[in-house]
Amino acid sequence: MRNIAIILSSYNGDKYLSEQIESIINQTSKNWNLFIRDDGSTDSTLSIINFYQEKDSRIKLIHDNLGNIGPLKSFEALMRRVENYDFIFFCDQDDIWKKHKIEVSMSKILDMKNEYRLVYTNFENFGTKEMTSGKFYPETFQPNHKNLVIQNWIYGCTMVINNKLLNITKEIPNEAINHDNWIVNVAQIYGDIEYLDDVTVLHRIHENNVTTSNTNPLLRRFNYLNKIIMNKRENKFVLLSFLQKLIDIQLTVPTDKEYIYTFLSALENNRFRKMYVLLKNKFYAYSTMRTLLFYFTIL
Structure with missing residues (x-):
């Protein structure tokens, strides 16, 4: 059992x-x-x-x-x-x-x-x-x-x-x-x-969900986009800090997962090098919109 x-x-x-x-x-x-x-x-x-x-x-x-x-x-x-x-x-x-x-x-x-x-x-x-x-x-x-x-x-x-x-x-x-x-x-x-x-x-899905709500979809999307734009600098810092927390776990990263180092190092490059490395390694979000928002945040 x-x-x-x-x-x-x-x-x-x-x-x-x-x-x-x-x-x-x-x-x-x-x-x-x-x-x-x-x-x-x-x-x-x-x-x-x-x-x-x-x-x-x-x-x-x-x-x-x-x-x-x-x-x-x-x-x-x-x-x-x-x-x-x-x-x-x-x-x-x-x-x-x-x-x-x-x-x-x-x-x-x-x-x-x-x-x-x-x-x-x-x-x-x-x-x-x-x-x-x-x-x-x-x-x-x-x-x-x-x-x-x-x-x-x-x-x-x-x-x-x-x-x-x-x-x-x-x-x-x-x-x-x-x-x-x-x-x-x-x-x-x-x-x-x-x-x-x-x-x-x-x-x-209801009005009190933690992750979402049943408010007007267009208004919800607008509020989300506005939040991304207004908090760009903070979001970038949080992402870098989050990645560092992942790497700080006291375990060896498997060879086939070493892309996490590529990802982290790319974020610390200038914007052109960053874009080249991330696109070359096919780092994309689940949706096209979220992919665009991600690249907007890190550039």
Whole structure:
């Protein structure tokens, strides 16, 4: 039997949390423990968690004195609590898991040979009238994981990692912006990432999402572009600092992952040399727009 931990950071999630927990309880795989850390909710979230904790002994509310520390540090606190588990799933409070999520993800990660492993799956967005059904990643999706240093397209709610990867990622630098960005990039440099083209999560989009919202798409895009332009200097500094944190991990970078050094050294060159090296080595984001924004930021 493999020890499986699911970690969930909650915050004012009473509207959707029960549906998410029920979807975990209904998994075809039953050998798991769900650890929930509440980040200072002021609604009835804690009452919901306490109800399920009494209903199912596999569900555990984490108590600490850290207070409201935000999603990044809240997940870091959770990761430290599950250091003895073989495999760790990450969970959003407002999603719905398909019944087979744990089963198929475990099947995939158990087949991997690398010491540091991460598996992510496809998913579907839902929750607004604008959403269209269907897989988020298209059938033609062929990920080049080295480009995760430019844009992380892997959602934490679709991920499972092994204990080895947990133990080299459980200290998350602030430059990471969010926990999944850090874990994914450590995995793509020092370990192995596998993609499973199977929808295992219904990812809810609503006005209180951490990563996105259902505001007008054009307004949302304009605000994002404006933020990129206004914070260009700061974003460039944060990126360089983030890359340095990745390299500072006390492990040897595998020979086939030494492109990270090429990437970092290119950023420290003049703009023409920088462009030449990065384009020659095919460093691109997931989308054309994000690629253009990346090159705008670093030049």
